[in-house]
Amino acid sequence: MPSSPSPGRPRRLSRAHLRQDFAASLVVFLVALPLCVGVAVASGVPAELGLVTGIVGGLVTGVMRGSSLQVSGPAAGLTVLVLESVRAFGLAGLGVIVLAAGLVQTALGLLRWGRWFRAISLSVVEGMLAGIGLVIVAGQLYAAAGVTAPDGGPARLAALPAALAGALADPRAVASVAVAAGTVLVIVGWPRLPGRVGALPGALVAVLLAGLVTALAGLPVATVRVDGVLAAVRPPDSAAFLLLAEPAVLGAVLAFALIASAESLFSAAAVDRLHDGPRTEYDRELVAQGVGNTLCGLLGALPLTAVIVRSSANVRAGARTRASRVLHGVWLLVFAVLLPGALAHVPLPALAGILVHAGWKLIPFRGIVALWRGHRGEAAVLAATAAAIVAVGMLEGVLVGLGLAVAKAAWEASHLRVDHTDEPPPDGASPSDGAPPSDDDRPPHGVLPPHGESPAHGEPCPPPHDAPSPHGRPRPPAVGVLRVRLSGGATFLGLPKLLDALEALPRDRPVEVDLSGLHHLDHACRAAMTAWAERHTAAGPHPVRLPPFPDPHAAPAAAPAGP
Numbered sequence: 001m002p003s004s005p006s007p008g009r010p011r012r013l014s015r016a017h018l019r020q021d022f023a024a025s026l027v028v029f030l031v032a033l034p035l036c037v038g039v040a041v042a043s044g045v046p047a048e049l050g051l052v053t054g055i056v057g058g059l060v061t062g063v064m065r066g067s068s069l070q071v072s073g074p075a076a077g078l079t080v081l082v083l084e085s086v087r088a089f090g091l092a093g094l095g096v097i098v099l100a101a102g103l104v105q106t107a108l109g110l111l112r113w114g115r116w117f118r119a120i121s122l123s124v125v126e127g128m129l130a131g132i133g134l135v136i137v138a139g140q141l142y143a144a145a146g147v148t149a150p151d152g153g154p155a156r157l158a159a160l161p162a163a164l165a166g167a168l169a170d171p172r173a174v175a176s177v178a179v180a181a182g183t184v185l186v187i188v189g190w191p192r193l194p195g196r197v198g199a200l201p202g203a204l205v206a207v208l209l210a211g212l213v214t215a216l217a218g219l220p221v222a223t224v225r226v227d228g229v230l231a232a233v234r235p236p237d238s239a240a241f242l243l244l245a246e247p248a249v250l251g252a253v254l255a256f257a258l259i260a261s262a263e264s265l266f267s268a269a270a271v272d273r274l275h276d277g278p279r280t281e282y283d284r285e286l287v288a289q290g291v292g293n294t295l296c297g298l299l300g301a302l303p304l305t306a307v308i309v310r311s312s313a314n315v316r317a318g319a320r321t322r323a324s325r326v327l328h329g330v331w332l333l334v335f336a337v338l339l340p341g342a343l344a345h346v347p348l349p350a351l352a353g354i355l356v357h358a359g360w361k362l363i364p365f366r367g368i369v370a371l372w373r374g375h376r377g378e379a380a381v382l383a384a385t386a387a388a389i390v391a392v393g394m395l396e397g398v399l400v401g402l403g404l405a406v407a408k409a410a411w412e413a414s415h416l417r418v419d420h421t422d423e424p425p426p427d428g429a430s431p432s433d434g435a436p437p438s439d440d441d442r443p444p445h446g447v448l449p450p451h452g453e454s455p456a457h458g459e460p461c462p463p464p465h466d467a468p469s470p471h472g473r474p475r476p477p478a479v480g481v482l483r484v485r486l487s488g489g490a491t492f493l494g495l496p497k498l499l500d501a502l503e504a505l506p507r508d509r510p511v512e513v514d515l516s517g518l519h520h521l522d523h524a525c526r527a528a529m530t531a532w533a534e535r536h537t538a539a540g541p542h543p544v545r546l547p548p549f550p551d552p553h554a555a556p557a558a559a560p561a562g563p
Contacts, residue, residue: 058329
Protein backbone atom coordinates (compact mmCIF):
# COMPACT_ATOMS: atom_id res chain seq x y z
CA MET A 1 0.00 0.00 0.00
CA PRO A 2 1.49 3.39 -0.92
CA SER A 3 2.23 5.71 1.91
CA SER A 4 0.11 8.82 2.33
CA PRO A 5 1.75 12.17 1.59
CA SER A 6 3.05 14.33 4.36
CA PRO A 7 0.72 17.10 5.55
CA GLY A 8 2.71 19.87 3.89
CA ARG A 9 3.66 18.14 0.60
CA PRO A 10 1.28 18.09 -2.40
CA ARG A 11 0.34 14.82 -4.04
CA ARG A 12 1.97 13.90 -7.32
CA LEU A 13 -0.39 13.87 -10.29
CA SER A 14 -0.76 10.26 -11.39
CA ARG A 15 -3.01 8.89 -14.12
CA ALA A 16 -5.53 7.65 -11.52
CA HIS A 17 -5.54 11.04 -9.80
CA LEU A 18 -6.07 12.76 -13.14
CA ARG A 19 -9.19 10.69 -13.83
CA GLN A 20 -10.58 11.52 -10.38
CA ASP A 21 -9.73 15.19 -10.73
CA PHE A 22 -11.31 15.36 -14.18
CA ALA A 23 -14.60 13.96 -12.88
CA ALA A 24 -14.51 16.20 -9.81
CA SER A 25 -13.87 19.28 -11.95
CA LEU A 26 -17.08 18.67 -13.89
CA VAL A 27 -19.05 18.45 -10.65
CA VAL A 28 -17.49 21.66 -9.32
CA PHE A 29 -18.19 23.41 -12.65
CA LEU A 30 -21.86 22.45 -12.50
CA VAL A 31 -22.07 23.71 -8.91
CA ALA A 32 -20.14 26.91 -9.60
CA LEU A 33 -21.93 28.00 -12.80
CA PRO A 34 -25.29 29.02 -11.31
CA LEU A 35 -23.63 30.43 -8.19
CA CYS A 36 -21.26 32.64 -10.20
CA VAL A 37 -24.16 34.06 -12.20
CA GLY A 38 -26.44 34.41 -9.18
CA VAL A 39 -23.85 36.21 -7.05
CA ALA A 40 -23.11 38.63 -9.89
CA VAL A 41 -26.77 39.50 -10.44
CA ALA A 42 -27.38 39.91 -6.71
CA SER A 43 -24.32 42.18 -6.53
CA GLY A 44 -25.71 44.55 -9.14
CA VAL A 45 -23.08 43.78 -11.83
CA PRO A 46 -23.34 42.01 -15.21
CA ALA A 47 -23.71 38.25 -14.91
CA GLU A 48 -20.60 37.69 -17.05
CA LEU A 49 -18.38 39.25 -14.38
CA GLY A 50 -19.29 36.41 -12.04
CA LEU A 51 -17.97 33.99 -14.64
CA VAL A 52 -14.78 36.05 -15.01
CA THR A 53 -14.15 35.83 -11.27
CA GLY A 54 -14.80 32.09 -11.31
CA ILE A 55 -12.35 31.66 -14.20
CA VAL A 56 -9.66 33.62 -12.34
CA GLY A 57 -10.33 31.57 -9.21
CA GLY A 58 -9.73 28.38 -11.17
CA LEU A 59 -6.94 29.24 -13.58
CA VAL A 60 -4.92 31.61 -11.38
CA THR A 61 -5.66 30.98 -7.71
CA GLY A 62 -6.17 27.29 -8.43
CA VAL A 63 -2.64 26.90 -9.80
CA MET A 64 -0.96 28.53 -6.80
CA ARG A 65 0.03 26.69 -3.64
CA GLY A 66 -1.88 27.03 -0.41
CA SER A 67 -4.90 24.83 0.05
CA SER A 68 -4.84 22.01 -2.46
CA LEU A 69 -8.55 21.21 -2.68
CA GLN A 70 -10.55 24.33 -1.83
CA VAL A 71 -12.12 26.22 -4.73
CA SER A 72 -12.25 30.00 -5.11
CA GLY A 73 -14.74 32.22 -6.89
CA PRO A 74 -17.41 34.87 -6.26
CA ALA A 75 -19.01 34.30 -2.87
CA ALA A 76 -22.42 35.13 -1.46
CA GLY A 77 -20.70 36.34 1.70
CA LEU A 78 -19.37 39.42 -0.14
CA THR A 79 -22.59 40.20 -2.01
CA VAL A 80 -23.76 42.89 0.40
CA LEU A 81 -20.40 44.65 0.44
CA VAL A 82 -20.09 44.54 -3.37
CA LEU A 83 -23.61 45.91 -3.83
CA GLU A 84 -22.90 48.81 -1.48
CA SER A 85 -19.60 49.58 -3.23
CA VAL A 86 -21.15 49.52 -6.71
CA ARG A 87 -23.91 51.88 -5.61
CA ALA A 88 -21.44 54.26 -3.98
CA PHE A 89 -18.49 54.20 -6.38
CA GLY A 90 -19.64 52.49 -9.57
CA LEU A 91 -18.11 49.52 -11.41
CA ALA A 92 -14.82 51.35 -11.95
CA GLY A 93 -14.58 52.07 -8.23
CA LEU A 94 -15.31 48.41 -7.46
CA GLY A 95 -12.37 47.36 -9.64
CA VAL A 96 -10.00 49.70 -7.80
CA ILE A 97 -11.25 48.49 -4.42
CA VAL A 98 -10.84 44.81 -5.33
CA LEU A 99 -7.38 45.46 -6.79
CA ALA A 100 -6.20 47.30 -3.66
CA ALA A 101 -7.69 44.64 -1.40
CA GLY A 102 -5.81 41.97 -3.35
CA LEU A 103 -2.55 43.84 -2.88
CA VAL A 104 -3.25 44.07 0.86
CA GLN A 105 -3.91 40.33 1.02
CA THR A 106 -0.72 39.58 -0.90
CA ALA A 107 1.33 41.78 1.42
CA LEU A 108 -0.19 40.15 4.51
CA GLY A 109 0.63 36.72 3.12
CA LEU A 110 4.22 37.67 2.30
CA LEU A 111 4.58 39.06 5.82
CA ARG A 112 3.41 35.63 7.10
CA TRP A 113 0.32 37.03 8.78
CA GLY A 114 -1.97 34.40 7.31
CA ARG A 115 -2.01 32.23 10.41
CA TRP A 116 -3.10 35.18 12.56
CA PHE A 117 -6.44 35.30 10.80
CA ARG A 118 -7.24 32.09 12.64
CA ALA A 119 -7.17 34.13 15.86
CA ILE A 120 -10.39 35.93 14.90
CA SER A 121 -13.17 34.97 17.28
CA LEU A 122 -15.39 32.26 15.82
CA SER A 123 -18.42 34.08 17.23
CA VAL A 124 -17.52 37.15 15.17
CA VAL A 125 -17.15 35.07 12.00
CA GLU A 126 -20.43 33.24 12.58
CA GLY A 127 -22.13 36.53 13.45
CA MET A 128 -20.75 38.01 10.23
CA LEU A 129 -22.12 35.09 8.22
CA ALA A 130 -25.48 35.31 10.01
CA GLY A 131 -25.76 39.04 9.32
CA ILE A 132 -24.82 38.56 5.67
CA GLY A 133 -27.30 35.71 5.39
CA LEU A 134 -30.14 37.83 6.79
CA VAL A 135 -29.38 40.69 4.41
CA ILE A 136 -29.16 38.35 1.42
CA VAL A 137 -32.42 36.58 2.24
CA ALA A 138 -34.28 39.85 2.76
CA GLY A 139 -32.91 41.41 -0.42
CA GLN A 140 -33.48 38.39 -2.63
CA LEU A 141 -37.08 37.98 -1.46
CA TYR A 142 -37.74 41.39 -3.01
CA ALA A 143 -35.95 40.22 -6.17
CA ALA A 144 -38.08 37.07 -6.20
CA ALA A 145 -41.22 39.21 -6.13
CA GLY A 146 -39.86 41.48 -8.86
CA VAL A 147 -39.95 44.64 -6.73
CA THR A 148 -37.22 47.06 -5.70
CA ALA A 149 -35.86 46.63 -2.19
CA PRO A 150 -35.60 49.74 0.02
CA ASP A 151 -32.19 50.92 1.15
CA GLY A 152 -30.97 49.95 4.62
CA GLY A 153 -31.26 46.67 6.45
CA PRO A 154 -33.90 47.68 9.04
CA ALA A 155 -36.13 49.28 6.41
CA ARG A 156 -35.75 46.25 4.18
CA LEU A 157 -36.80 43.86 6.93
CA ALA A 158 -39.66 46.08 8.11
CA ALA A 159 -41.18 46.50 4.65
CA LEU A 160 -40.81 42.88 3.61
CA PRO A 161 -44.23 41.57 4.80
CA ALA A 162 -46.10 44.38 3.05
CA ALA A 163 -44.09 43.88 -0.15
CA LEU A 164 -44.81 40.16 -0.27
CA ALA A 165 -48.48 40.73 0.52
CA GLY A 166 -48.73 43.30 -2.28
CA ALA A 167 -47.03 40.92 -4.70
CA LEU A 168 -49.87 38.45 -4.34
CA ALA A 169 -52.22 40.90 -6.10
CA ASP A 170 -49.99 41.15 -9.20
CA PRO A 171 -50.05 38.14 -11.59
CA ARG A 172 -46.51 38.84 -12.80
CA ALA A 173 -45.23 38.97 -9.22
CA VAL A 174 -47.09 35.75 -8.36
CA ALA A 175 -45.41 33.94 -11.25
CA SER A 176 -42.02 35.31 -10.22
CA VAL A 177 -42.46 34.22 -6.58
CA ALA A 178 -43.64 30.77 -7.74
CA VAL A 179 -40.49 30.28 -9.84
CA ALA A 180 -38.28 31.33 -6.93
CA ALA A 181 -40.14 29.11 -4.46
CA GLY A 182 -39.95 26.15 -6.84
CA THR A 183 -36.20 26.72 -7.22
CA VAL A 184 -35.69 26.57 -3.47
CA LEU A 185 -37.79 23.40 -3.19
CA VAL A 186 -35.79 21.67 -5.92
CA ILE A 187 -32.45 22.66 -4.33
CA VAL A 188 -33.55 21.32 -0.94
CA GLY A 189 -35.24 18.15 -2.19
CA TRP A 190 -33.05 17.07 -5.10
CA PRO A 191 -30.16 15.62 -3.03
CA ARG A 192 -32.69 13.39 -1.24
CA LEU A 193 -33.49 11.48 -4.42
CA PRO A 194 -32.01 7.97 -4.54
CA GLY A 195 -29.33 6.82 -6.93
CA ARG A 196 -27.04 8.83 -9.14
CA VAL A 197 -29.77 11.31 -10.06
CA GLY A 198 -29.56 12.87 -6.60
CA ALA A 199 -25.81 13.35 -7.02
CA LEU A 200 -26.35 16.08 -9.63
CA PRO A 201 -26.00 19.64 -8.26
CA GLY A 202 -29.42 20.74 -7.08
CA ALA A 203 -28.84 24.41 -7.97
CA LEU A 204 -28.02 23.57 -11.60
CA VAL A 205 -31.05 21.25 -11.91
CA ALA A 206 -33.26 23.94 -10.38
CA VAL A 207 -32.07 26.58 -12.86
CA LEU A 208 -32.54 24.22 -15.81
CA LEU A 209 -36.05 23.27 -14.70
CA ALA A 210 -36.97 26.90 -14.01
CA GLY A 211 -35.77 27.94 -17.47
CA LEU A 212 -37.63 25.05 -19.09
CA VAL A 213 -40.90 25.75 -17.26
CA THR A 214 -40.66 29.48 -17.92
CA ALA A 215 -40.11 28.95 -21.64
CA LEU A 216 -42.81 26.28 -22.09
CA ALA A 217 -45.45 28.06 -20.00
CA GLY A 218 -44.58 31.51 -21.26
CA LEU A 219 -44.36 32.93 -17.74
CA PRO A 220 -43.94 36.70 -17.54
CA VAL A 221 -40.67 36.69 -15.60
CA ALA A 222 -37.43 38.52 -16.29
CA THR A 223 -34.34 36.66 -17.45
CA VAL A 224 -30.62 37.35 -17.31
CA ARG A 225 -29.35 40.06 -19.63
CA VAL A 226 -26.30 38.98 -21.61
CA ASP A 227 -23.84 41.37 -23.28
CA GLY A 228 -20.86 39.06 -23.73
CA VAL A 229 -17.85 38.43 -21.54
CA LEU A 230 -15.48 40.76 -23.38
CA ALA A 231 -18.03 43.58 -23.31
CA ALA A 232 -18.53 43.15 -19.56
CA VAL A 233 -14.81 43.30 -18.73
CA ARG A 234 -13.93 46.96 -18.13
CA PRO A 235 -10.61 47.58 -16.36
CA PRO A 236 -10.60 50.68 -14.15
CA ASP A 237 -9.16 53.79 -15.78
CA SER A 238 -6.62 56.14 -14.27
CA ALA A 239 -9.33 58.48 -12.95
CA ALA A 240 -10.81 55.65 -10.86
CA PHE A 241 -7.57 55.28 -8.91
CA LEU A 242 -8.09 58.79 -7.53
CA LEU A 243 -10.86 57.28 -5.40
CA LEU A 244 -8.18 55.75 -3.19
CA ALA A 245 -7.74 59.19 -1.63
CA GLU A 246 -11.24 59.00 -0.15
CA PRO A 247 -11.51 57.57 3.41
CA ALA A 248 -14.68 55.68 2.50
CA VAL A 249 -12.88 53.82 -0.28
CA LEU A 250 -9.97 52.94 1.99
CA GLY A 251 -12.44 51.59 4.53
CA ALA A 252 -14.03 49.44 1.81
CA VAL A 253 -10.57 48.14 0.80
CA LEU A 254 -9.86 47.16 4.38
CA ALA A 255 -13.26 45.50 4.72
CA PHE A 256 -12.82 43.49 1.51
CA ALA A 257 -9.31 42.38 2.49
CA LEU A 258 -10.17 41.35 6.04
CA ILE A 259 -13.51 39.68 5.32
CA ALA A 260 -12.33 37.84 2.20
CA SER A 261 -9.17 36.66 3.99
CA ALA A 262 -11.02 35.49 7.08
CA GLU A 263 -13.65 33.67 5.03
CA SER A 264 -11.01 31.99 2.85
CA LEU A 265 -8.83 30.82 5.73
CA PHE A 266 -11.75 29.62 7.83
CA SER A 267 -12.98 27.75 4.77
CA ALA A 268 -9.51 26.22 4.39
CA ALA A 269 -9.61 25.00 7.98
CA ALA A 270 -13.03 23.42 7.34
CA VAL A 271 -11.88 21.78 4.10
CA ASP A 272 -8.82 20.32 5.85
CA ARG A 273 -11.18 18.41 8.11
CA LEU A 274 -12.88 16.81 5.10
CA HIS A 275 -9.85 15.03 3.64
CA ASP A 276 -6.58 13.39 4.68
CA GLY A 277 -4.40 15.05 2.07
CA PRO A 278 -1.93 17.93 2.41
CA ARG A 279 -2.83 20.57 4.98
CA THR A 280 -3.32 24.22 4.09
CA GLU A 281 -0.30 26.53 4.08
CA TYR A 282 -2.11 29.62 5.33
CA ASP A 283 0.42 32.25 4.26
CA ARG A 284 0.66 30.82 0.74
CA GLU A 285 -3.12 30.56 0.53
CA LEU A 286 -3.44 34.23 1.51
CA VAL A 287 -0.96 35.17 -1.22
CA ALA A 288 -2.93 33.10 -3.75
CA GLN A 289 -6.18 34.83 -2.77
CA GLY A 290 -4.46 38.22 -2.99
CA VAL A 291 -3.04 37.57 -6.46
CA GLY A 292 -6.45 36.40 -7.65
CA ASN A 293 -8.20 39.49 -6.31
CA THR A 294 -5.54 41.76 -7.79
CA LEU A 295 -6.21 40.28 -11.24
CA CYS A 296 -9.99 40.45 -10.69
CA GLY A 297 -9.62 44.13 -9.85
CA LEU A 298 -7.59 44.77 -13.01
CA LEU A 299 -10.38 43.11 -15.02
CA GLY A 300 -13.11 45.05 -13.21
CA ALA A 301 -14.68 41.80 -11.95
CA LEU A 302 -16.10 40.65 -8.64
CA PRO A 303 -13.84 39.83 -5.69
CA LEU A 304 -13.08 36.18 -5.10
CA THR A 305 -12.75 34.15 -1.97
CA ALA A 306 -12.65 30.48 -1.11
CA VAL A 307 -16.17 29.05 -1.08
CA ILE A 308 -17.03 26.15 1.20
CA VAL A 309 -19.93 24.93 -1.01
CA ARG A 310 -17.74 24.44 -4.08
CA SER A 311 -14.82 23.19 -2.00
CA SER A 312 -16.85 20.53 -0.20
CA ALA A 313 -18.33 19.43 -3.53
CA ASN A 314 -14.79 19.10 -4.86
CA VAL A 315 -13.75 16.90 -1.94
CA ARG A 316 -16.89 14.76 -2.05
CA ALA A 317 -16.43 14.22 -5.80
CA GLY A 318 -13.08 12.57 -5.10
CA ALA A 319 -10.60 15.29 -6.08
CA ARG A 320 -7.01 14.47 -5.20
CA THR A 321 -4.90 17.41 -6.44
CA ARG A 322 -5.14 21.05 -7.53
CA ALA A 323 -5.90 19.88 -11.07
CA SER A 324 -9.63 19.59 -10.30
CA ARG A 325 -10.06 23.26 -9.43
CA VAL A 326 -7.90 24.37 -12.39
CA LEU A 327 -10.02 22.28 -14.78
CA HIS A 328 -13.22 23.74 -13.32
CA GLY A 329 -11.88 27.14 -14.38
CA VAL A 330 -11.26 25.77 -17.87
CA TRP A 331 -14.88 24.62 -18.17
CA LEU A 332 -16.11 28.04 -17.00
CA LEU A 333 -13.92 29.68 -19.65
CA VAL A 334 -15.23 27.35 -22.36
CA PHE A 335 -18.82 28.10 -21.35
CA ALA A 336 -18.21 31.87 -21.25
CA VAL A 337 -16.65 31.82 -24.74
CA LEU A 338 -18.93 29.32 -26.52
CA LEU A 339 -22.27 29.45 -24.72
CA PRO A 340 -22.80 32.90 -23.19
CA GLY A 341 -26.18 33.20 -24.88
CA ALA A 342 -27.48 30.32 -22.76
CA LEU A 343 -27.57 32.70 -19.80
CA ALA A 344 -30.34 34.70 -21.48
CA HIS A 345 -32.74 31.81 -20.78
CA VAL A 346 -32.06 31.79 -17.02
CA PRO A 347 -34.97 33.36 -15.06
CA LEU A 348 -33.91 36.01 -12.52
CA PRO A 349 -36.34 34.60 -9.88
CA ALA A 350 -34.48 31.27 -10.12
CA LEU A 351 -31.21 33.02 -9.29
CA ALA A 352 -32.98 34.81 -6.45
CA GLY A 353 -34.11 31.43 -5.12
CA ILE A 354 -30.52 30.14 -5.26
CA LEU A 355 -29.32 33.15 -3.27
CA VAL A 356 -32.16 32.82 -0.74
CA HIS A 357 -31.08 29.24 -0.09
CA ALA A 358 -27.39 30.25 0.06
CA GLY A 359 -28.16 33.10 2.48
CA TRP A 360 -30.22 30.82 4.68
CA LYS A 361 -27.36 28.32 4.83
CA LEU A 362 -25.03 31.09 6.01
CA ILE A 363 -27.00 31.50 9.23
CA PRO A 364 -25.46 29.02 11.74
CA PHE A 365 -28.62 27.97 13.58
CA ARG A 366 -27.01 24.94 15.25
CA GLY A 367 -24.00 26.98 16.26
CA ILE A 368 -26.19 29.64 17.83
CA VAL A 369 -28.09 27.06 19.89
CA ALA A 370 -24.87 25.36 21.01
CA LEU A 371 -23.31 28.69 21.99
CA TRP A 372 -26.38 29.75 23.94
CA ARG A 373 -26.30 26.54 25.92
CA GLY A 374 -22.61 26.57 26.75
CA HIS A 375 -21.23 30.10 26.21
CA ARG A 376 -23.88 32.78 26.39
CA GLY A 377 -21.28 35.51 26.19
CA GLU A 378 -20.13 34.18 22.83
CA ALA A 379 -23.75 33.96 21.69
CA ALA A 380 -24.20 37.62 22.63
CA VAL A 381 -21.16 38.58 20.52
CA LEU A 382 -22.58 36.61 17.58
CA ALA A 383 -26.00 38.24 17.87
CA ALA A 384 -24.56 41.73 18.26
CA THR A 385 -22.34 41.28 15.19
CA ALA A 386 -25.24 40.09 13.05
CA ALA A 387 -27.54 42.86 14.29
CA ALA A 388 -24.91 45.54 13.61
CA ILE A 389 -24.36 44.26 10.05
CA VAL A 390 -28.10 44.36 9.35
CA ALA A 391 -28.62 47.75 11.00
CA VAL A 392 -25.48 49.67 9.93
CA GLY A 393 -23.27 47.86 7.45
CA MET A 394 -20.69 45.16 6.86
CA LEU A 395 -17.53 46.91 8.01
CA GLU A 396 -19.18 48.54 11.00
CA GLY A 397 -20.75 45.26 12.09
CA VAL A 398 -17.47 43.36 11.91
CA LEU A 399 -15.70 46.09 13.89
CA VAL A 400 -18.46 45.99 16.52
CA GLY A 401 -18.08 42.23 16.79
CA LEU A 402 -14.29 42.39 17.05
CA GLY A 403 -14.53 45.08 19.73
CA LEU A 404 -17.00 43.06 21.77
CA ALA A 405 -14.90 39.91 21.42
CA VAL A 406 -11.78 41.72 22.63
CA ALA A 407 -13.68 43.29 25.52
CA LYS A 408 -15.12 39.91 26.49
CA ALA A 409 -11.68 38.28 26.38
CA ALA A 410 -10.22 41.07 28.53
CA TRP A 411 -13.04 40.72 31.04
CA GLU A 412 -12.62 36.96 31.28
CA ALA A 413 -8.85 37.25 31.56
CA SER A 414 -9.26 39.67 34.47
CA HIS A 415 -11.95 37.66 36.25
CA LEU A 416 -10.75 37.36 39.82
CA ARG A 417 -12.12 35.27 42.65
CA VAL A 418 -11.29 35.94 46.30
CA ASP A 419 -12.08 33.20 48.86
CA HIS A 420 -11.16 33.12 52.53
CA THR A 421 -11.42 30.44 55.18
CA ASP A 422 -11.05 30.53 58.96
CA GLU A 423 -8.70 28.06 60.61
CA PRO A 424 -8.69 27.51 64.38
CA PRO A 425 -5.33 27.86 66.13
CA PRO A 426 -3.59 24.47 66.27
CA ASP A 427 -2.08 23.08 69.45
CA GLY A 428 1.43 24.47 70.00
CA ALA A 429 0.83 27.30 67.55
CA SER A 430 3.78 29.57 66.93
CA PRO A 431 3.55 33.29 67.41
CA SER A 432 3.36 33.79 63.70
CA ASP A 433 0.02 31.97 63.84
CA GLY A 434 -1.55 34.68 65.90
CA ALA A 435 0.70 36.34 68.49
CA PRO A 436 1.28 40.01 67.79
CA PRO A 437 4.94 40.88 67.52
CA SER A 438 6.38 43.73 69.51
CA ASP A 439 7.79 46.78 67.83
CA ASP A 440 11.25 45.27 68.00
CA ASP A 441 10.02 41.98 66.51
CA ARG A 442 8.13 43.53 63.59
CA PRO A 443 9.94 43.10 60.25
CA PRO A 444 10.35 45.91 57.75
CA HIS A 445 7.18 47.01 55.93
CA GLY A 446 5.07 44.89 58.29
CA VAL A 447 5.14 41.79 56.06
CA LEU A 448 6.21 38.45 57.52
CA PRO A 449 7.66 35.53 55.58
CA PRO A 450 5.23 32.85 54.42
CA HIS A 451 3.98 30.40 57.00
CA GLY A 452 6.48 27.65 57.74
CA GLU A 453 9.55 29.52 56.43
CA SER A 454 12.43 30.78 58.55
CA PRO A 455 13.17 34.49 58.76
CA ALA A 456 15.77 35.82 56.36
CA HIS A 457 19.39 36.72 57.08
CA GLY A 458 19.81 33.93 59.63
CA GLU A 459 17.74 35.63 62.33
CA PRO A 460 16.69 33.44 65.24
CA CYS A 461 13.19 32.09 65.26
CA PRO A 462 10.81 33.95 67.53
CA PRO A 463 10.04 32.42 70.91
CA PRO A 464 6.93 30.32 71.54
CA HIS A 465 3.66 32.17 72.01
CA ASP A 466 3.52 31.66 75.75
CA ALA A 467 6.99 33.17 76.30
CA PRO A 468 7.27 36.78 77.45
CA SER A 469 8.20 39.46 74.98
CA PRO A 470 11.60 41.19 75.13
CA HIS A 471 9.91 43.98 77.13
CA GLY A 472 8.53 41.55 79.70
CA ARG A 473 4.90 41.74 78.52
CA PRO A 474 3.12 38.39 78.16
CA ARG A 475 1.95 37.55 74.69
CA PRO A 476 -1.79 37.09 74.10
CA PRO A 477 -3.12 33.66 73.23
CA ALA A 478 -2.92 32.56 69.60
CA VAL A 479 -5.90 33.01 67.30
CA GLY A 480 -6.83 31.21 64.10
CA VAL A 481 -5.34 32.23 60.77
CA LEU A 482 -7.56 33.78 58.10
CA ARG A 483 -6.40 32.25 54.83
CA VAL A 484 -7.21 34.23 51.65
CA ARG A 485 -6.93 32.49 48.28
CA LEU A 486 -6.85 34.42 45.00
CA SER A 487 -7.66 32.61 41.74
CA GLY A 488 -8.11 33.71 38.14
CA GLY A 489 -6.48 36.76 36.66
CA ALA A 490 -5.45 39.72 38.81
CA THR A 491 -5.29 42.70 36.44
CA PHE A 492 -6.03 46.38 36.84
CA LEU A 493 -9.58 45.72 35.59
CA GLY A 494 -10.28 43.65 38.72
CA LEU A 495 -8.36 45.92 41.09
CA PRO A 496 -11.45 47.51 42.70
CA LYS A 497 -12.89 44.09 43.50
CA LEU A 498 -9.56 42.89 44.89
CA LEU A 499 -9.07 45.88 47.17
CA ASP A 500 -12.68 45.80 48.37
CA ALA A 501 -12.27 42.15 49.36
CA LEU A 502 -8.91 42.66 51.09
CA GLU A 503 -9.86 45.84 52.94
CA ALA A 504 -13.00 44.15 54.29
CA LEU A 505 -10.94 41.54 56.16
CA PRO A 506 -10.95 41.86 59.97
CA ARG A 507 -7.82 43.49 61.41
CA ASP A 508 -7.74 41.49 64.63
CA ARG A 509 -6.78 38.27 62.86
CA PRO A 510 -3.56 37.11 61.20
CA VAL A 511 -3.96 36.88 57.41
CA GLU A 512 -2.17 34.53 55.05
CA VAL A 513 -2.55 35.14 51.30
CA ASP A 514 -2.35 32.28 48.79
CA LEU A 515 -1.47 33.27 45.19
CA SER A 516 -1.16 29.77 43.74
CA GLY A 517 -4.53 30.01 41.95
CA LEU A 518 -3.57 33.05 39.87
CA HIS A 519 -2.70 32.58 36.23
CA HIS A 520 -1.77 36.24 35.81
CA LEU A 521 -0.75 39.04 38.18
CA ASP A 522 0.00 42.47 36.76
CA HIS A 523 2.09 45.29 38.25
CA ALA A 524 -0.90 47.31 39.47
CA CYS A 525 -2.20 44.44 41.58
CA ARG A 526 1.27 43.67 42.93
CA ALA A 527 1.75 47.24 44.14
CA ALA A 528 -1.79 47.45 45.55
CA MET A 529 -1.44 44.19 47.49
CA THR A 530 1.92 45.24 48.95
CA ALA A 531 0.51 48.58 50.07
CA TRP A 532 -2.55 46.90 51.58
CA ALA A 533 -0.38 44.40 53.48
CA GLU A 534 1.65 47.24 54.98
CA ARG A 535 -1.46 49.17 56.01
CA HIS A 536 -3.22 46.11 57.39
CA THR A 537 -0.23 45.02 59.44
CA ALA A 538 0.42 48.52 60.77
CA ALA A 539 -3.19 49.02 61.85
CA GLY A 540 -3.73 45.70 63.66
CA PRO A 541 -2.01 43.47 66.16
CA HIS A 542 -1.34 40.69 63.64
CA PRO A 543 0.86 40.51 60.52
CA VAL A 544 -0.03 39.68 56.96
CA ARG A 545 1.80 36.80 55.35
CA LEU A 546 2.17 37.80 51.70
CA PRO A 547 4.20 35.24 49.76
CA PRO A 548 6.83 36.35 47.26
CA PHE A 549 5.29 37.41 43.98
CA PRO A 550 6.08 35.15 41.03
CA ASP A 551 8.68 36.47 38.62
CA PRO A 552 6.96 37.01 35.24
CA HIS A 553 10.28 36.59 33.45
CA ALA A 554 11.33 33.39 35.21
CA ALA A 555 11.54 30.23 33.14
CA PRO A 556 9.03 27.50 34.02
CA ALA A 557 10.30 24.78 36.27
CA ALA A 558 11.46 21.64 34.51
CA ALA A 559 9.36 18.53 34.95
CA PRO A 560 10.90 15.93 37.24
CA ALA A 561 12.73 13.15 35.49
CA GLY A 562 11.10 9.77 35.42
CA PRO A 563 12.51 6.76 37.18
